[in-house]
Structures are given as structure tokens and as C-alpha cells.
Amino acid sequence: MRTEPRTAGNNRRGTMNGYVSPPPSDAPISLDRRVAELMSLIDLNAGSYRLLWYLLGHQHPETGTVRVSQREASAALGMVLPTINRAFKELAAAGLIVTYQPGEYQLHPLLTNGKTAGPVTSIPPIAALDPESFNAQRRQRYERQICNLRSSA
Numbered sequence: 001m002r003t004e005p006r007t008a009g010n011n012r013r014g015t016m017n018g019y020v021s022p023p024p025s026d027a028p029i030s031l032d033r034r035v036a037e038l039m040s041l042i043d044l045n046a047g048s049y050r051l052l053w054y055l056l057g058h059q060h061p062e063t064g065t066v067r068v069s070q071r072e073a074s075a076a077l078g079m080v081l082p083t084i085n086r087a088f089k090e091l092a093a094a095g096l097i098v099t100y101q102p103g104e105y106q107l108h109p110l111l112t113n114g115k116t117a118g119p120v121t122s123i124p125p126i127a128a129l130d131p132e133s134f135n136a137q138r139r140q141r142y143e144r145q146i147c148n149l150r151s152s153a
Contacts, residue, residue, distance in 0.1 A: 064112025
């Protein structure tokens with residue numbers, strides 16, 4: 001049984017298969033109750049929520065940044081790369097993360113209690129839904145799914 005992590009030199013693709021870096025800190029993460037309520041109003045798929053919680057757990061305690069490749073996130077969460085890629089895109093579209101460069105992300109300051117890696121030029125708005133729009137949005141999503149099923153049949 002292998003006890004050391006695989007490195008780029010000992011697997012066929014040059015990736016870190018099976019190895020995921022530990023969180024940078026064991027310090028607890030706290031979210032304001034208003035932020036938790038806001039999070040319930042963000043319409044994300046389950047994979048995006050899982051990735052968001054993973055990123056929250058791996059954020060740097062002083063900057064709110066996360067350094068993780070999509071391959072590392074894929075290995076840690078047991079999700080395929082296309083799903084991880086969509087999840088990163090969905091989190092960015094929702095305003096929850098900003099990509100500095102591939103593999104380096106800044107979580108929204110609301111999620112990090114205001115901690116950022118540096119001066120933030122513009123804080124993206126978080127794409128939260130108005131609870132009154134839930135019924136209409138769910139109905140539209142259902143109609144799109146039905147159309148997709150019809151076109152694939």
C-alpha cells in the first residue's frame with residue numbers, strides 16, 4: 001500500500017492523482033447568519049454547492065483565497081472534471097468566487113468575513129433570487145428539462 005502522495009513524476013498524466021492538499025488551517029470557519037440565509041437564496045446545482053463548501057474549507061484563513069486545481073477538486077470530491085469545471089463556472093457566475101488565475105480563487109468577502117488577498121477593485125454582486133420568483137423559476141426550469149427530454153428522445 002502506498003503511503004506517500006503521488007507526484008507529477010510518478011503517474012502517467014503528470015497530475016497529482018489521488019492526492020489533495022490539506023486545508024491551510026484547522027481554525028473554525030464562521031458565517032454570519034445573514035450570509036447563511038443569503039446562501040439559501042442562491043440557485044446552484046448540488047455539485048456547485050459541494051465545491052463551494054470544499055473551497056470554504058480550504059480557504060486561506062487570512063486572505064480568503066483558495067489554491068486548488070480542478071483536478072485536485074475533482075479527486076477530493078469524486079466528481080468528473082467536466083462537472084467540476086461547470087461548478088467553478090457556476091460559482092463565478094453567481095458572484096461567489098473570482099478567478100485570479102487557473103487554480104487560484106478569491107471567495108466573495110461575505111463568505112470570508114471580509115478577508116481578501118488585497119484591495120478588491122469591484123466586489124461582484126451575489127446572484128441571489130427573490131423568494132417570490134421561485135415558483136416562476138422552477139416552472140421555467142421544469143419546462144426546459146421537458147424540452148430537453150423531448151429533443152433527446
